[in-house]
Amino acid sequence: MAAPARSIAVPAVSPRLLAVALLSVGLLLLLGYLVAFDQGAVSQSGMYLHEVMHDGRHLLGVPCH
Amino acid sequence: MRTFGSLLVRGLIVGLLAGLLAGAFAYTMGEPHIDAAIAIEEAGAAHTHDHGEDAAARPLVSRDGQRAGLFLATTLYGVVLGGIFAVAFTLLRRKLRTGDDSYAALSLAAAGFLGIVLVPFLKYPPSPPAVGDPDTITKRTVTYLLTIVIGLLAVWAGVAGSRWAARHGDLARLAGGAAAFLATIVAAYLILPAINEVPGSFPATLLWQFRFASLGTQATLWLLLGFGFAAAVDRRLTRQKVVAA
Numbered sequence: 001m002a003a004p005a006r007s008i009a010v011p012a013v014s015p016r017l018l019a020v021a022l023l024s025v026g027l028l029l030l031l032g033y034l035v036a037f038d039q040g041a042v043s044q045s046g047m048y049l050h051e052v053m054h055d056g057r058h059l060l061g062v063p064c065h
Numbered sequence: 066m067r068t069f070g071s072l073l074v075r076g077l078i079v080g081l082l083a084g085l086l087a088g089a090f091a092y093t094m095g096e097p098h099i100d101a102a103i104a105i106e107e108a109g110a111a112h113t114h115d116h117g118e119d120a121a122a123r124p125l126v127s128r129d130g131q132r133a134g135l136f137l138a139t140t141l142y143g144v145v146l147g148g149i150f151a152v153a154f155t156l157l158r159r160k161l162r163t164g165d166d167s168y169a170a171l172s173l174a175a176a177g178f179l180g181i182v183l184v185p186f187l188k189y190p191p192s193p194p195a196v197g198d199p200d201t202i203t204k205r206t207v208t209y210l211l212t213i214v215i216g217l218l219a220v221w222a223g224v225a226g227s228r229w230a231a232r233h234g235d236l237a238r239l240a241g242g243a244a245a246f247l248a249t250i251v252a253a254y255l256i257l258p259a260i261n262e263v264p265g266s267f268p269a270t271l272l273w274q275f276r277f278a279s280l281g282t283q284a285t286l287w288l289l290l291g292f293g294f295a296a297a298v299d300r301r302l303t304r305q306k307v308v309a310a
Contacts, residue, residue: 024152055095056142062191064192
């Protein structure tokens with residue numbers, strides 16, 4: 001007995017959902033900035049993050065020094 | 066229907082695992098090329114007696130630390146992508162014209178890989194250590210981010226083009242999508258500045274081995290993200306839990 005494949009898994013988009021979603025994206029982009037760009041173009045935390053993430057940045061295709 | 070929180074958590078977990086495995090790919094396929102490039106960089110620095118770069122001689126983080134940091138970077142990057150992917154899936158799901166959630170997730174991952182990885186890669190292929198002028202890092206970062214925005218715009222244009230042409234049949238739908246996508250990136254590639262900072266002495270083979278390892282790392286990440294998220298929202302796979310609950 002196969003379950004129906006057709007479904008829509010997401011809740012309807014409401015203003016509240018949109019606000020929570022955009023807030024999540026903002027926080028995630030902040031984390032992404034620390035991983036991929038801090039001390040790449042702009043310095044916020046000194047060289048340490050850049051040095052730790054160095055190999056990952058190169059291999060993830062992010063511009064590096 | 067799932068709540069947004071449930072979708073976001075699924076995206077974060079799938080992204081974490083995908084990033085970890087992409088790290089394993091990068092470690093085995095990419096690290097040897099990074100080591101080779103760093104050896105070239107250090108040999109060059111020794112020749113020029115550049116004492117201004119003492120940081121390179123006494124690194125803040127050891128090479129072993131950087132190899133471990135590779136996994137940290139790809140995993141965190143995976144978490145970020147997974148979370149954003151879950152948000153995009155939530156907001157765009159109803160605009161994707163399919164009844165199948167897993168198929169929708171795979172389509173979205175393919176679109177993401179195309180726009181966020183492939184379009185930037187073809188204009189500004191990533192470079193190993195020892196390639197790239199530190200003075201242009203800001204310019205290279207801005208143009209790189211621009212290519213991501215353009216890549217996503219091009220995918221959107223492709224979808225719009227294929228839907229517009231769809232009334233004329235399947236062939237027109239494919240042609241319309243491809244034409245709109247290609248027109249967008251060709252125009253952008255022509256306008257964006259050329260950046261060529263590869264020293265003439267840098268081995269071309271090593272350069273491209275590194276670039277393919279980089280592309281493979283990102284392909285691994287997106288492939289696992291797409292299939293992982295598709296499985297995580299698939300009713301057929303999660304049905305038993307629903308019945309049991």
